[in-house]
Amino acid sequence: MDDGVYVGNAGKDATANRGWLLGHFMEQGDPRHSDAVEVKWGVHPRGEQRAQWVQGEVRTALLVLITGRFRMEFPGRSVLLERQGDYVVWGQGVDHSWFAEEDSVVMTLRWPSVPGYAVT
Template sequence: MQSHVITGNAAIDAAERRGWFVGEFITPTDDPRSTSALEVKWGIHVAGDRRAQWAGPSDSATLSVLISGRFWLQFPDREVLLADLGDYVLWLPEVSHSWWAEADSVVLTVRWVAESRERFNRSFNHGCELADNPEFGQNP
């Protein structure tokens, strides 16, 4: 019988999966960390690491939280620096992004599939101007 409490180390568990340690790609599929509801990544980046190409729009909302370091995320309309412990950025589905590590950095990233853009906006908008922008999510 499988335990109802799972423990581990994100860095160790994610080492073979490019940082991801919760998500549908976890095997075996009866492992409680194997889920299509969300994906969690423990990203360890050395200074100078960068995503060479932009990640295209997806159907997932994404939240990245800085654990340590200085980490930049680039979006079509702005750049965001995560510089202090706990700094975060959340981007909605359909937004392209890229990133680079200014200093050695650890970033926790959580992705979840939004059932639809409209439903996501109703649930999370709370005055967010991006959701009302007709060019939201368009590639440059």
């Protein structure tokens, strides 16, 4: 990693930070440290759901379905992602939650990477 290049495996590396691969929470000097964006590799077994709704979100997010069937919940709206590559984008202030209808893998990008937020 001395050359500024990091090579890893999302499935293995994600376990170290509850799925997050890139963001402000990585050590300074690590190529995965970023104040601009956060990247998460989410592996969710069928039936798993977010314990609580996210409220007062201050970031914008993009979630892309890699495999499975995954439902995003927003106030007054439910979005089902069922084909590889299906995605949803939501902005600042949009409350949300999720539910894995089947074993699912999703990639989430959030920006900016905001210090003070827990790695969740």
